[in-house]
Amino acid sequence: MKRSLLSAVAFLIIAIFAFQTVSAQFPRLPKIPKPNQPKPQPTPATTETAPPAQPESRNETKPAATTTTTAAAATGQETGPTIAKDSIQLTAFTHNVYRGNFDMWSWTPKIEFTVNGPIESGSQLFVEYTVPGAAPVKFDCETQATQKGYWWKTSCGGRDIPEAKHTTYTGPVSFAIRMRNELAGTDGTLFNGKTKVLKTRSNETGPKFVNHFVYYMDHDWNLPIGYVFYTPDSVYGWEYPTFNLAFWVRGEAVRFDPHLFYKGQEIGRAFMGGMQVGKASCGSVLDNSTTHFVNDSLPQKAKWSRVECSFPMVKRWDKTNNGQGQSNTNEMFKMAANSGDYEFKLLWNNKLARSIKFTVSPDGKLENGIGVTNKLGNDRVIVPVQIIGDQDGAWDKTAWKTDAFYGNPLTGFTAVP
Numbered sequence: 562m563k564r565s566l567l568s569a570v571a572f573l574i575i576a577i578f579a580f581q582t583v584s585a586q587f588p589r590l591p592k593i594p595k596p597n598q599p600k601p602q603p604t605p606a607t608t609e610t611a612p613p614a615q616p617e618s619r620n621e622t623k624p625a626a627t628t629t630t631t632a633a634a635a636t637g638q639e640t641g642p643t644i645a646k647d648s649i650q651l652t653a654f655t656h657n658v659y660r661g662n663f664d665m666w667s668w669t670p671k672i673e674f675t676v677n678g679p680i681e682s683g684s685q686l687f688v689e690y691t692v693p694g695a696a697p698v699k700f701d702c703e704t705q706a707t708q709k710g711y712w713w714k715t716s717c718g719g720r721d722i723p724e725a726k727h728t729t730y731t732g733p734v735s736f737a738i739r740m741r742n743e744l745a746g747t748d749g750t751l752f753n754g755k756t757k758v759l760k761t762r763s764n765e766t767g768p769k770f771v772n773h774f775v776y777y778m779d780h781d782w783n784l785p786i787g788y789v790f791y792t793p794d795s796v797y798g799w800e801y802p803t804f805n806l807a808f809w810v811r812g813e814a815v816r817f818d819p820h821l822f823y824k825g826q827e828i829g830r831a832f833m834g835g836m837q838v839g840k841a842s843c844g845s846v847l848d849n850s851t852t853h854f855v856n857d858s859l860p861q862k863a864k865w866s867r868v869e870c871s872f873p874m875v876k877r878w879d880k881t882n883n884g885q886g887q888s889n890t891n892e893m894f895k896m897a898a899n900s901g902d903y904e905f906k907l908l909w910n911n912k913l914a915r916s917i918k919f920t921v922s923p924d925g926k927l928e929n930g931i932g933v934t935n936k937l938g939n940d941r942v943i944v945p946v947q948i949i950g951d952q953d954g955a956w957d958k959t960a961w962k963t964d965a966f967y968g969n970p971l972t973g974f975t976a977v978p
Contacts, residue, residue, distance in 0.1 A: 641679070644738060644752045645712065645938035646966045647788070648675035651736065653758055653776035654719035655852045656727050664769065666853075667727035668758070668776035671719035674738060676751070677938055678707035683744035686715060690736035698726045704740075731758050731776070736967075754967030761863065764854040775853045777863040781957040782964040783809040784865075785976035787917050787946040789927050791877050800880040801887070804829075804896060806905055807846075807869045808915060808946050811953040814845035814866035818908035821872055824901060828894045829875040843870035843907070860954035870905075877925035897925035909952055916947040916977075935971050947977035 651672045659667035670690055680686075686702040702717035735755045741748040760774040786809070791802035806819075819841045821829050831838050847867040855862055878897040879886035887893070900923045907915035919942070921927060931943040948956075961976055 642684075642707075642740065642751060643677045643936070643938050645675040645677060646752075646935070646969065647937060647939070647941065648673070648714070649738075649752065649754070649967060650674070650847065650849060651754070651756055651778060651967060652849055653778050653851075655774075655776050656720070656724070658724065659727055659729055660724070665729065665772040666763075666774050666776075667729050669718060669720075669722040669727055670734070670736065671716070672702075672736075672738075673714070673716035674752075675712050675714045675938075676707070676740075678711045678713065679709040680704065680707040680713055680740075681742060681745065682706045684740050684742045686717075686738065686740050688718060688736060688738055690734060692728050692730045692734055693732070695728065695730075698722070729774070731760050734758055754969065756967050757964070759863075761859045762856045764856050775851045775855045775863075777851050778849075779957070779960070779964070780809075780849050780865040781811070782960040782966075783867070784811060784948055784953065784956060785946050785958075785961050786965065786971075786974070787944045788941040789917070789919050789944055790941040791925075791927070792871070797881045800878075802877045804872045804875040804877065805869060806917060807867060807941070808907075808917065809865055809867050810909065810914075811865050811956055812861035813864070814848070814868055816910045817843035817868065817870070818911070819843050819870040819872070820906045820908070821875060822904045822906065823894075823899060829872045831874055831892050839874040841870060841872040841874070843868050870907075895925070896921050897923075900925075909950075912952065913949050914952055916949060917944055918947075919944045931971060931973050934973055935966075935969075943971065943974060945975060945977045 649672070651670055653668045654671040656667050656669065657663060659665040670688070672688055676686065684704055684706070686704045687699055688702060689697050689699045691697045700718055700722055702715045704715065705713055707713040733755060734757070735753075737750050737754070738752040739748065739750050757779045758776055759779055760776045763770060763773040763775050765773055788807040790805050790807070791799075792805055793799050794801035794803065804821075820827055821841065829839075829841055845866040846869050848864065849866070850864040851862070874892070875894045875896065878895050879890045879893060881887055900921050902918065902920055905915070905917040905919075906913065909915070919927065920929070927942045929942055929944070932939075932941060935943075937943065948958075958976075961974075962970055965971055965974075
């Protein structure tokens, strides 16, 4: 009996030791975070990724996109919340009904925009728009308290506006982005704008569909206005920023081939084993289009797209590794060491379609003063875009003079003929 007890104890000790030895060979599992813990803030970024189809409301808070301060703050005059003007996208949302009549279609505005903080606790963003002959319509936008140096992006309107507020009106429309705070007893306007609503027939045929109009807003003013800017590297941040451009096209935003020149020589190209590596690319990041299919008679189907092009082989500088740079730093074109005049050329469907000329100052600075003067609200630099060819169809070449940024035309900007 005694010998059996001793054998059992010895077996238990050996089993425990064996378990510890085996378990030590397995890696430790990461700790599972507790619920409702704050997520780490994403790294700053100045570009919008091309998302899949979005829901009616898309909201997010992110750090202000800049190496130092936002363009609005750089003036030293802005202490409260401001609107990033180039973030405002106002479109017409077509509804398949008007006052209970499904044989007639109507519309309401849908808007998205970005607010540079601070947004104080208790604040509420809302939009007010006015159609001639009708009372002003107001609708709230999802709002979140946001610290200075961060921004809040929101979208609202569209299908969320009650049917009683739908309209069939076409023509000039005024609107305002406002913010109230009932805790503080304040109510102010952040942005005033105006736009023009147009309509066209749907792609349906037959007498039953005679009043099926699809509504849209004219965005031709965007076409002559472009942007140049840097974005931080995903690993090294602002020690290794990449050069980018943005511009608008009217029609299908596909088949782009971007090229960048410095003093007449193409840059941003490198080859390995006879193949080009780090090739520049372009893609649509924002589409202003109709909510319903339209007839073929409408040029470019009332679709405007903002396109962004990135040049991974073109950097502002390489300050990584304590200033020693990357192993391939000599293959990178660094704008900080190459001040002067540049030109971007775009082949669209294998045809020359865009030219953007801009100047880089010493240290790679892109600023020309237009964005700051007009309080754009971010650090993108506004540049004129030359429209070449006829792929955009017939468009209003003078719209930028009065309609830019929804009735807030740019001071100091001149379009390229």
